[in-house]
Amino acid sequence: MNKIAVIDYGMGNLHSVAKALEHVGAQLGQQIEVSVTSDPQLIAQSDRVIFPGVGAIRDCMAEINRLNIGSLVREAVLSKPVFAICVGMQALMDRSEENGGVDCLGIIEGQVKFFGEELKDDGQKLKVPHMGWNEVEQLTPHPLWQGIPDRSRFYFVHSYYLPHDSRSAERGVVGVTRYGVDVAAVLAQKNLFATQFHPEKSQEVGLTLLRNFLQWDGQV
Amino acid sequence: MGLAKRIIPCLDCENGRVVKGVQFVDIRDAGDPVEVSKRYCDAGADEITFLDITASHEGRETTVHTVEAIASQVFIPLTVGGGIRTLEDIRTMLNAGADKVAINTAAVTNPDFVRAAAERFGSQCIVVAIDAKRVSTEGEPLRWEIFTHGGRNPTGLDAIDWARKMVELGAGEILLTSMDRDGTKNGFDLELCRAVSRAVPVPIIASGGVGNLQHLVDGVIEGEADAVLAASIFHFQEYTIGEAKAYMAEQGVEVRLV
Secondary structure, eight states: OEEEEEEOOSOSOOHHHHHHHHHHHHHHTOOEEEEEEOOHHHHHHOSEEEEOOOSOHHHHHHHHHHTTHHHHHHHHHHHSOEEEETHHHHHTSSEEOGGGOEEOOOSSOOEEEEOOTTOEETTEEOOSSEEEEEEEEEOSOOGGGTTOOTTEEEEEEESEEOBOOTTHHHHTEEEEEEESEEEEEEEEETTEEEESSOGGGSHHHHHHHHHHHHHOOSOO | OOOOOEEEEEEEEETTEEOSOOOOTTOSOTTOHHHHHHHHHHHTOSOEEEEEOOOSHHHHHHHHHHHHHHHHHOOSOEEEESSOOSHHHHHHHHHHTOSEEEEOHHHHHOTHHHHHHHHHHOGGGEEEEEEEEEOOOTTSOOOEEEEETTTTEEEEEEHHHHHHHHHHHTOSEEEEEETTTTTTOSOOOHHHHHHHHHHOSSOEEEESOOOSHHHHHHHHHTSOOSEEEESHHHHTTSSOHHHHHHHHHHTTOOOOOO
16 A cells, blocks of 8 residues: 655645545556545654645745644654655755745755746746746756657746745756746655645646656655 | 747536536536546636626535535645635635635625635635726727626726725635726726736736637737636637647747646
8 A cells, every 4th residue: 555645734725635645546557545634643654755835925925834844744754655746845855935935844054936927038028926827947867857859838826936046056946947937846856746736736747756756765 | 938928718607506507518417516526627727717697595515515625635725716705605615625716796895804815815816806897989999897796786986996995805816807808808897907017016806798819819928817717618629628728839929738
């Protein structure tokens, strides 16, 4: 039995990610048990952890702190495969500019920034939020990329982002997207994998990523 | 390389069935929104919009089950609209598996509802649907007004000002329908689309009037829309989503090819 804990801290729709995991589990012929939970025991007993997040970072961090989710995530990161999604990825960083500046978990060094009101590409004004399907360039090989062509499109929806910069290599940025600026779209450190996009909403390529995660032992 | 323009098929549903007709030769039940959604998803739709036109309370229970069924089988974003009036309605639809909700009449009757919804659930899942009609006469500067109840009730609200206000209150996206063009197959109201797209920072979905593939291209190039929504050209298999994307790509529009 492959036990997956989807960490629930009351922010947004976790149905999609749970359904997507059940779907790919069935495709693999795996017996999987997906729990959407904030119960420390269930999370500790799970084989793999999903750390999702939607909405504003201030509200997310308030709930993460109130429910003491941070220590559960830290513990999981030390011991088993963890997949962080969207605001879940941002929450791993030191700090976010959103909501006037919010301290995050500081599991990974870096600051989350706003795209800005004057975001442009080739002189053309870009809409914010960055919403829709964008290409992800795979910088480094990783077991989770298996079966996913380089520059596949994934579904993004966000107004804040982790910049792809000179610190990217030490942060473990393994996937990059261009939207006026270079966005760190995927981070991977040891048994932790984090995406700014939503794999559960990215059709076949997203499902492949989740399928790979269900089979991943956390080794690179 | 960059963000793709999105193609969004729209399903109008009543009591859990697709209405306005869907004709697929190789589908078991063309009225089943789950089958139709799956079909569109496999064909490369970038999102699905599900508009519920059910009037009765019992019917709305069916809608929730339908949304649940679609969300368990379709792994692209799903927007649900129609009759979204309270925070509880939004919670119900998000819990059922919707990624976004489209708010229409309730935004007009109570604009603060949009603010409350965005604060509670985040702007990323709040789409404001705007139904606009051209009210300027020939020779006058262009002006559009918001209408409710399927275009029957004028509100006196200017469409551009309204779009700005909705975004200030927290709308993360605007679904913009031209009531003049809806159902005509004469193409989008490109001037309306461009005016709204330039007025607000958030993405615009153009809707109303698509009759051929060039209309989709015009919507994104001349109308400056970020996404295009269509129903009948896909339902009746005049064009497949694959054909629409191939055509758009030929015309230089960046699309997601599957």
